[in-house]
Amino acid sequence: MRRGDWARHPLITTGSPVIAAKQLEAIGMARSTISRRCEPGGTWRMLLPGVVLLQNGEPTDEHKVQAAFLHSGADSILTGVRALERYGLRNLPDTEEVHVLVPANRSVSDSGFVHIERSRRLPKPRVRSGVPTAPVPRAVVDAARRASDKDMVTAMMAESVQRGFCLPRSLADELDETRQGSNLRSTLLPILGGARSVAEADAWHLWQRSGLPGCRWNVKIFDANGTYIAQPDGWCDKLAFAWEIDSLGYHAGDDGFRATLARNARYAAAGIVVVQTLPSRLRSEPAKVVAELRAALDSARLRPRPDIRLG
Structure with a gap:
């Protein structure tokens, strides 16, 4: 022709x-x-x-996804980072890879930027921007298995839960189905416990190691009249004690600063003892942070517990 x-x-x-x-x-x-x-x-x-x-x-990322599907063949499913981008997640590992799931009997191999994973446990795909895409829990776990930065994995898991893309239990169930997921269970533990960021995960681990009284994470608290007070990062209900992990980046801005002052005023008015900690100190000064928490908890024990209720 x-x-x-x-x-x-x-x-x-x-x-x-x-x-x-x-x-x-x-x-x-x-x-x-x-x-x-x-x-x-x-x-x-x-x-x-x-x-x-x-x-x-x-080539754009979209070109690469299209190329990956031409390479992998029918019944392929996009997973990992490129799949999570289609759902709108932002805290994702930096990779050029396009991760594709294919039937276990498919004779196709990795090539260039394409990682092929044969699977006998193909999920039911959801079409996102015209592409069969793995559900969020599967895509998160598949991305986590290919990532080397533990903090980024924590951030990715936390965002998927914080923004309502999946439940913590869904991630745990997906890990249970994944033979290679055992090394990720410790990363997921603070998310299951209620942490919703890398800093909160650090705080969760520090509290667990400290031997301090039981603490709940990201629960809403109200006064005796049912008026909302706050949603502290950490909450020791026994002593009506709040722990806030306050980053400079968020709280130094005008809106963030105003919101923090208003929140602290509500804590004070309700008789709640609160400690504010910079995220960086959770790793640089863990012993000092624990000492501050112990001292504040001792102070909380000296006063009658205010009538504060969980939402």
């Missing part, structure tokens, strides 16, 4: 810029022409073996 014929084909003029080489051959392009156009300096790019980008610029 002459160039004038295939160049006007809808696959070229109106289709996706990511296309399988065999589709180009099917509309009459010679294999040598495809190869020549994909050479360095050519007008196209070969993204993966047999997968062509009909332009010579850098």
Whole structure:
């Protein structure tokens, strides 16, 4: 077929810029022409073996996802970081990888930026932006298994729960189904306990090691009249004691500063003893932080417990 014929084909003029080489051959392009156009300096790019980008610029993440599905074949499911981006999560590991789940009997291998995972436990996909995508708990666990930064894994798990994408128990259930997930269980423990950030996870671990009285995390508290007071990061209900992990970044802004002052005023009016701790001190000065908590708890024991109730 002459160039004038295939160049006007809808696959070229109106289709996706990511296309399988065999589709180009099917509309009459010679294999040598495809190869020549994909050479360095050519007008196209070969993204993966047999997968062509009909332009010579850098591929976008979306181009890479499309290429990954052409490479992996039918019934593939996007998972990991690229899947979580489609749900709108922001605290994600930095990776160029496109992680794809395929049936266990599929004969296809990793290539370039594509990681292929054969699975006998394929989830029921949800279509996100036109792509079959793993549910959030599966995508989070799959991303966590491929990540090396523990803090980022904690942040990702916390965000998925904090923003209502999944329940902590759903992440735990997914880990139970994953043979390679045992090393992630300690990372999930503070999330199951109520922590909703890396700093709160650090606080959770520090409190657990300290031998201090029981503490609950991110529970709403109200006065005797049912008026909302706050949702402290940590709450020792026995002594009506609140622990706030207050970062400079959030609380130094005008709105954040005003909100913090108003919250502290409500604590004082209700007779609640509160300690505020910078997140950095949880790692740099853990012993001093625990000593401050003990002293504040001792003070709380000396006064009658105010009538504060959990929501």
